Amino acid sequence: MSNENVQADAAPPAPANVLVLFGAGGDLTKRKLIPAMFHLSSAGMLPEDFAMVGIDRLELDSEAYRERIDSEIEGFVGETFSRDLWDKLLKRIYYVQGDFKNAESYAALKDMLQQVDQEQRTPGSYLFYLSTPPSFFGEIAGQLSAAGLMQETGDQWRRIIIEKPFGHNLASAKVLNEQLHQAVREHQIYRIDHYLGKETVQNILAFRFSNGIIEPVWNSRYVDHVQITVAEALGVENRASYYEEAGALRDMISNHLLAVLSVVAMEPPNSFDADLIRDEQSKVLRAVRPIADDEVASSAVRGQYGAGTLADGSSAPAYRDEPGVAADSSIDTFSALKLQIDSWRWAGVPFYMRTGKRMPRRYTEVVVEFKHAPDILFQKSMLRKSKVPPCRLVMRIQPNEGIELSLNAKIPGATPRLGTVNMNFNYADYFNSMPSTGYETLIYDCMIGDATLFKRADNIELGWEILDPVINAWSTQPGTEFPNYPAGTAGPETADELLERDGRAWHENTDS
Numbered sequence: 001m002s003n004e005n006v007q008a009d010a011a012p013p014a015p016a017n018v019l020v021l022f023g024a025g026g027d028l029t030k031r032k033l034i035p036a037m038f039h040l041s042s043a044g045m046l047p048e049d050f051a052m053v054g055i056d057r058l059e060l061d062s063e064a065y066r067e068r069i070d071s072e073i074e075g076f077v078g079e080t081f082s083r084d085l086w087d088k089l090l091k092r093i094y095y096v097q098g099d100f101k102n103a104e105s106y107a108a109l110k111d112m113l114q115q116v117d118q119e120q121r122t123p124g125s126y127l128f129y130l131s132t133p134p135s136f137f138g139e140i141a142g143q144l145s146a147a148g149l150m151q152e153t154g155d156q157w158r159r160i161i162i163e164k165p166f167g168h169n170l171a172s173a174k175v176l177n178e179q180l181h182q183a184v185r186e187h188q189i190y191r192i193d194h195y196l197g198k199e200t201v202q203n204i205l206a207f208r209f210s211n212g213i214i215e216p217v218w219n220s221r222y223v224d225h226v227q228i229t230v231a232e233a234l235g236v237e238n239r240a241s242y243y244e245e246a247g248a249l250r251d252m253i254s255n256h257l258l259a260v261l262s263v264v265a266m267e268p269p270n271s272f273d274a275d276l277i278r279d280e281q282s283k284v285l286r287a288v289r290p291i292a293d294d295e296v297a298s299s300a301v302r303g304q305y306g307a308g309t310l311a312d313g314s315s316a317p318a319y320r321d322e323p324g325v326a327a328d329s330s331i332d333t334f335s336a337l338k339l340q341i342d343s344w345r346w347a348g349v350p351f352y353m354r355t356g357k358r359m360p361r362r363y364t365e366v367v368v369e370f371k372h373a374p375d376i377l378f379q380k381s382m383l384r385k386s387k388v389p390p391c392r393l394v395m396r397i398q399p400n401e402g403i404e405l406s407l408n409a410k411i412p413g414a415t416p417r418l419g420t421v422n423m424n425f426n427y428a429d430y431f432n433s434m435p436s437t438g439y440e441t442l443i444y445d446c447m448i449g450d451a452t453l454f455k456r457a458d459n460i461e462l463g464w465e466i467l468d469p470v471i472n473a474w475s476t477q478p479g480t481e482f483p484n485y486p487a488g489t490a491g492p493e494t495a496d497e498l499l500e501r502d503g504r505a506w507h508e509n510t511d512s
């Protein structure tokens with residue numbers, strides 16, 4: 001087995017542009033976006049002619065904003081920080097104080113952009129990153145357009161990155177899409193789902209479509225069912241005001257888990273063209289069988305954590321006792337779903353998904369379980385009462401990124417016995433990768449105009465269409481069963497029953 005430790009590809013610098021960060025004083029900017037800029041710069045992926053303009057309500061000028069981020073950056077970049085490189089980048093960072101609802105702020109931004117274009121020789125191509133509460137998305141797009149800042153001419157491009165959450169149900173997502181479409185054209189909108197930025201999620205496509213032995217078995221003839229798990233050890237942290245409105249189904253399943261499902265289940269596109277890929281993803285989401293109102297109880301499970309003990313032995317409070325959470329909150333901190341995809345490829349193959357806060361450990365994995373081999377032979381010769389275990393492919397998205405195939409083998413010895421063996425590939429054994437916050441690829445792709453890893457309006461709406469029946473049912477029935485799993489455990493018993501009813505069980509992750 002070769003172990004070349006291949007360095008991640010250094011991509012050429014993006015074309016000259018200015019990145020405009022709405023929400024420049026916020027947490028995401030400090031923790032992820034500025035460090036991502038630094039990583040891109042140290043990988044040589046930012047253009048020579050580049051600048052960043054932050055905009056927020058904080059009363060600062062460019063000099064004071066630079067001082068502020070200068071004092072924070074090192075802690076968020078870590079070992080790879082280089083003072084020289086950072087100083088060069090810092091000189092190209094500007095700030096505008098403004099209120100996102102006020103037209104004057106956009107006039108000030110426009111003046112600043114003209115000044116920056118002159119000073120930094122940037123050609124008038126702008127990337128607007130909306131790291132703001134969702135209530136500002138439509139407003140900011142409308143104001144940018146009214147100020148003439150979204151108009152593209154010649155080689156000058158204007159793009160807008162929208163953070164999640166994108167609506168809170170189908171109706172609100174449609175309204176938001178309409179607001180955006182009134183201001184900008186679809187090709188200018190980049191809706192972010194940072195799971196699509198994860199290398200291991202992207203590798204699912206490479207794994208499926210570049211290995212001739214995989215695709216022939218990737219269908220209902222060979223696959224028994226698929227499981228997608230995104231487990232988090234953390235609780236709600238200090239995000240109660242957001243999470244009390246969202247819950248696990250909206251926060252995670254509506255975007256990240258459905259994004260993973262579409263990559264696992266989509267048909268091969270004719271090329272890696274962004275629209276062809278997103279066409280296939282929409283096609284598979286459209287094939288998900290709608291959950292009828294009277295099927296919600298048998299297809300969806302919700303949970304909320306109570307007090308419990310975490311893996312490190314410390315105790316954690318109940319969700320309802322977290323700061324900012326209502327004492328009778330009905331919000332799901334865990335949710336699980338069973339979906340059926342009514343397509344030729346997946347007929348009769350259930351897709352089970354679950355995600356939750358305060359589970360025993362943080363891991364994301366996709367498990368493809370294959371059908372049992374006919375085991376008459378083994379039952380006769382080995383007097384087995386139970387079935388021969390099925391082959392299982394586990395794609396570890398994070399942490400310990402890798403792929404594992406479990407197979408059956410004969411245990412050496414005179415008595416014929418079967419044992420399970422694993423073929424295991426770890427990313428770290430083969431590839432080095434550049435330090436990453438997860439946002440580098442997405443920002444870079446937007447700068448080069450590659451929308452493959454971003455969601456189109458129809459992808460978003462189809463996701464909500466799948467979940468709306470569950471959202472409606474849960475919002476009309478208070479969670480009288482809550483709390484129904486202790487912090488530090490794998491979710492409520494009802495989640496196990498979801499699979500047990502079908503004679504199946506969740507894959508137990510023992511890896512991290």
Ligand code: BG6
Binds near residue numbers: 164232
């Ligand atoms: C975010 C959710 O989108 O994803 C958070 O809002 C969640 O609640 C996070 O913790 C998980 O992301 P990751 O990359 O750490 O798995």
